[in-house]
Amino acid sequence: MSIQSLYHSQIKNSSSLIQQFPMNSLQLNPTPLTARIPLISSYFQNKNRGGGTIRCAAATAKARTYNITLLPGDGIGPEVVSVAKDVLDAAGSLNGITFNFEEMPVGGNALDLTGVPLPDETLSNAKKSDAVLLGAIGGYKWDNNEKHLKPETGLLQLRAGLGVFANLRPATVFPQLVDSSTLKKDVAEGVDLMVVRELTGGIYFGKPRGFDQDENGDEIGFNTEVYAGYEIDRIAHVAFETARKRRGKLCSVDKANVLEASMLWRKRVTKIASDYPDVELSHMYVDNAAMQLIRDPKQFDTIVTNNIFGDILSDEASMITGSIGMLPSASLGELGPGLFEPIHGSAPDIAGQDKANPLATVLSAAMLLRYGLGEEDAAKMIENAVLETLNKGFRTGDIFSSGMKLVGCEEMGEQVLRSIDSQKPAAVAR
Numbered sequence: 001m002s003i004q005s006l007y008h009s010q011i012k013n014s015s016s017l018i019q020q021f022p023m024n025s026l027q028l029n030p031t032p033l034t035a036r037i038p039l040i041s042s043y044f045q046n047k048n049r050g051g052g053t054i055r056c057a058a059a060t061a062k063a064r065t066y067n068i069t070l071l072p073g074d075g076i077g078p079e080v081v082s083v084a085k086d087v088l089d090a091a092g093s094l095n096g097i098t099f100n101f102e103e104m105p106v107g108g109n110a111l112d113l114t115g116v117p118l119p120d121e122t123l124s125n126a127k128k129s130d131a132v133l134l135g136a137i138g139g140y141k142w143d144n145n146e147k148h149l150k151p152e153t154g155l156l157q158l159r160a161g162l163g164v165f166a167n168l169r170p171a172t173v174f175p176q177l178v179d180s181s182t183l184k185k186d187v188a189e190g191v192d193l194m195v196v197r198e199l200t201g202g203i204y205f206g207k208p209r210g211f212d213q214d215e216n217g218d219e220i221g222f223n224t225e226v227y228a229g230y231e232i233d234r235i236a237h238v239a240f241e242t243a244r245k246r247r248g249k250l251c252s253v254d255k256a257n258v259l260e261a262s263m264l265w266r267k268r269v270t271k272i273a274s275d276y277p278d279v280e281l282s283h284m285y286v287d288n289a290a291m292q293l294i295r296d297p298k299q300f301d302t303i304v305t306n307n308i309f310g311d312i313l314s315d316e317a318s319m320i321t322g323s324i325g326m327l328p329s330a331s332l333g334e335l336g337p338g339l340f341e342p343i344h345g346s347a348p349d350i351a352g353q354d355k356a357n358p359l360a361t362v363l364s365a366a367m368l369l370r371y372g373l374g375e376e377d378a379a380k381m382i383e384n385a386v387l388e389t390l391n392k393g394f395r396t397g398d399i400f401s402s403g404m405k406l407v408g409c410e411e412m413g414e415q416v417l418r419s420i421d422s423q424k425p426a427a428v429a430r
């Protein structure tokens, strides 16, 4: 029996899961790939895909079909992915887009089904698709597993298997939620920045690494910060392309006053800037960047940085917004589909209670459309619907404040769908 059949038979046998994934919403027989769309960077289109024409074709063609791998995962993952799937369908249908969705196990549920956190079938299905939407993985049940049998290992394997080296994390302070920020209102208001983090290189992967003894016999632990030129070039291209689609400002963050890897980083990013005369490039040391993000975050549009600095700065930036349930992310590679996921985890404390905020996953679906498929109109439609839903005062518990209307995950999804529907006339007229 295939993993997928196993997964679906388990869904059939679980009433709570049936509720989350109605069987008639599952596509068990995907149609062939019909509309493979290149990733964000025209650099990669030209370099690896024989020219940048496919994307234009997708943007102008009347009807497009995409295969999307859905990885609901654990905890609140299935609840929020179910909402995002409906939202994709709704925005797609108003923009001439059809989606073939396939749900596959990953993380804890994959461990329970197959004994591994990332089954081969899940990875091969994800690789064949046009984009991958993930909920979240993890939970108390698997916390004490050995490292290779932890749900989190499945996520790392998925990222590596898809070769996604560029992690895009927007930090946007929604005007309606500005009071959720721990920063003063006048500092937080209007923040809209994007951190582009290198995801597969640098000190987290560099060799040599390990434990040893120094000349005095004391124990030492060591790691290596190393970047090859091509790794810097490709993340820089993604960052310039991203900045170009935003407000045209790119800040490259490094520690070039101390680290050789950062000196090379700065040299290569500066060289690539000549390909993007429309983007204003600046450089900043990471210690200063950490301060500036708190002092005056509005000065930033797009930030590009290495793996470890990006890990820290993207968490710092996201906390400016004050609401983990609102923050999406995209991870992109040179070839193959991108991986789109909320930044939050599986929230086992509220799983199955209809309390999760689905908007981070809904906004991840918008990123999937924009950065994964080049479907800007549909992406905007979703983002506008989220704004309208917030404007109407609907709030899940994590972003609730007095005077607002408290709703659950499902109702929040319904309200977003209504807002998408209300954009119908404009879309049809186009």
Ligand SMILES: NC(=O)c1ccc[n+]([C@@H]2O[C@H](COP(=O)([O-])OP(=O)(O)OC[C@H]3O[C@@H](n4cnc5c(N)ncnc54)[C@H](O)[C@@H]3O)[C@@H](O)[C@H]2O)c1
Residues within 6 Å of the ligand: 076, 135, 136, 137, 138, 139, 140, 152, 155, 324, 325, 341, 342, 343, 344, 345, 346, 347, 348, 349, 350, 355, 356, 357, 358, 360, 396, 398
């Ligand atoms: N990418 C991922 O899948 C990912 C990321 C982080 C953590 N995890 C895993 O998730 C599990 C729980 O981790 P954690 O508790 O540290 O982080 P978490 O993000 O799951 O939860 C932190 C807090 O935020 C709340 N929260 C998170 N998302 C929310 C949402 N959409 N709506 C409302 N409230 C939300 C939770 O209820 C909790 O109180 C762990 O097993 C961890 O390994 C997975």
